[in-house]
Amino acid sequence: MRALFIALAGVAAAGVAASGNAASGAAREGPKMPHVSWQPEAPRQGDPLLLELRAGGSVQRVRGRFLGRRVEFFRWGPGRWRALAPIPAGTRPDRHRLRLTLWDASGRRRTLTRSIGVAEADFPTSELSVDPKFTRPPAAVRPRIRRERRRIRRAWQDTGPTRWWRAPFLRPLKSPRTSVFGVRRLFNGKLRSRHNGVDLDGKIGDPIRATNHGRVVLAGDLYYTGRCVFIDHGYGLFSVYFHMTDLRVKEGEVVHKGQIIGTVGESGRVTGPHLHFGIKLLGAYVDPERLLALDFGPEVAPDPVAAAAPGNGVPAAGGGAPPQASEAVGGSASE
Ligand SMILES: [Zn+2]
Structure with missing residues (x-):
C-alpha cells in the first residue's frame, strides 16, 4: 500500500x-x-x-x-x-x-x-498580586492533579503522520478576545507564568466549534482546565478548549471542522465564563490567532473526515491511512 x-x-x-x-x-525562467x-x-x-x-x-x-x-x-x-x-x-x-x-x-x-x-x-505583562506559591491547591487535590498531568502528557503523545487538518483554521467562537496569547504574569518583576492561549468572551451555553478536522485525544473534567477537549490534527498539532459547561464529543471520536464540541462555561480554575483556546505544536504553545491568520492558499487535499468516516463521528481505527493516500491523489488532480 x-x-x-x-x-x-x-x-x-x-x-x-x-x-x-x-x-x-514563468516556469520557463525556472524557479x-x-x-x-x-x-x-x-x-x-x-x-x-x-x-x-x-x-x-x-x-x-x-x-x-x-x-x-x-x-x-x-x-x-x-x-x-x-x-x-x-x-x-x-x-x-x-x-x-x-x-x-x-x-x-x-x-x-x-x-x-x-x-x-x-x-x-x-507580549503584554500583568503583575500578580499574590505569589503563586501561596495559592497552591489544597493537599487533598494534589494526587488528582498529578494523575491529570500524566493523562495530559499521554494525550500529547497521541499524534502521527496523518494530516487531518485542512486549510484554513476556524475561530471556535465568534466573540471578542478578552486576553491575548503570551501575556507574561510577573510577581515582584519575575516571570511566573505565561498565558499560553487566547481567551474568547462568551455566555454560558454558547456553542464552541472545532477549529479543524481531527481526533479527540482527551475529553474530560480536569482540576485546572475544567471540562475540556483536546484535538489532534496530525503531525504534532493540537487544539485545546477549556472551561466548558458540557462536552459534545468523546475521546477517540473523529470530529470535523466547525462541529460543535461543547459549550462555553466557567468550569475549572476561572473567575468567569469564557473559552480558553490553545494551540500546541510539536510540544510548544503558539498564538492561535497567528495560526488562524496564515494564508495557506487553496487546499490541495479532499476532506479527510468524509473519506475516513462516512456519516461523521465514526472513529477511524488508529488514525488511519486513508487521508494520506487520498491526499496525494487529490493534490495531483487540483494543480
Ligand atoms: Zn486563558
Whole structure:
C-alpha cells in the first residue's frame, strides 16, 4: 500500500511538472530549485511558522530541524512540501538555522540550510498580586492533579503522520478576545507564568466549534482546565478548549471542522465564563490567532473526515491511512 502510494504520487507529479513547464512563461525562467519559503515572512516569538519547500518530483521525503525540534514535512501537491513548526514564546530574538534533509526515491539524501530571523513579540505583562506559591491547591487535590498531568502528557503523545487538518483554521467562537496569547504574569518583576492561549468572551451555553478536522485525544473534567477537549490534527498539532459547561464529543471520536464540541462555561480554575483556546505544536504553545491568520492558499487535499468516516463521528481505527493516500491523489488532480 505504501509502495503503491509513492509510485502513484511520483507519476502524477512528473506529469503535472512537465505540462506546467510547457504552459507557463514563468516556469520557463525556472524557479531556482529547491526553493524554501516561510510564512509569516518576518516571524516573531509565539508564531506558528508555515514552511514550504518546492523541490521537483524526485523528492520522496523531507524532514526539517528548527529550534531543536524535528519537523516532518507532508506533500502539498506535486513537488511541494509543507510543515508547521513552532516558535515558542521564549525563543531568543535572533537568527536561527533551519536545516532540511531531502531524500529521493533511491534513498539519496541532501541537506539545505536557511537562516530565519525571529523578532521580539512584545507580549503584554500583568503583575500578580499574590505569589503563586501561596495559592497552591489544597493537599487533598494534589494526587488528582498529578494523575491529570500524566493523562495530559499521554494525550500529547497521541499524534502521527496523518494530516487531518485542512486549510484554513476556524475561530471556535465568534466573540471578542478578552486576553491575548503570551501575556507574561510577573510577581515582584519575575516571570511566573505565561498565558499560553487566547481567551474568547462568551455566555454560558454558547456553542464552541472545532477549529479543524481531527481526533479527540482527551475529553474530560480536569482540576485546572475544567471540562475540556483536546484535538489532534496530525503531525504534532493540537487544539485545546477549556472551561466548558458540557462536552459534545468523546475521546477517540473523529470530529470535523466547525462541529460543535461543547459549550462555553466557567468550569475549572476561572473567575468567569469564557473559552480558553490553545494551540500546541510539536510540544510548544503558539498564538492561535497567528495560526488562524496564515494564508495557506487553496487546499490541495479532499476532506479527510468524509473519506475516513462516512456519516461523521465514526472513529477511524488508529488514525488511519486513508487521508494520506487520498491526499496525494487529490493534490495531483487540483494543480
Ligand atoms: Zn486563558
